[in-house]
Amino acid sequence: MSHNNDKNNGSHNEISLCVTQALDRYFSDLDGEKPVGIYDMVIREVEKPMLQSVLRQTRGNQTQAAEILGMTRNTLRRKLTEHGLL
Known part of the structure; x- marks a missing residue:
């Protein structure tokens, strides 16, 4: 495995960890409320x-x-428009 792949895997793991920690905090902060629409x-x-x-x-x-x-560039442009980034 190349050094570049190792670096990318480390970044991926770091991003996954950040998302996991953020979701754990989110669920903890719900204080008994039912979560809805988590994926979106x-x-x-x-x-x-x-x-x-x-x-x-x-x-x-x-x-x-x-x-x-x-x-595709068209998909990127659509997403940029959806997020107000154009």
Whole structure:
């Protein structure tokens, strides 16, 4: 396994840990209330900062950002519009 893959796996594990800790806090803070719509909430909360970070890395180049994200440029533009990032 290459060093780059090790670095990516470490980042992935760190992101997973952050999401897990945030969800644990969320459930703890519910104080007995029933959680609803967790999937959509997490996607919404994670997607915007991810898009912003990738765009910063590509200095706003949407074609490169779409490639990094593994989506078409049209899909990226739709997501940017949904999050008010255009």
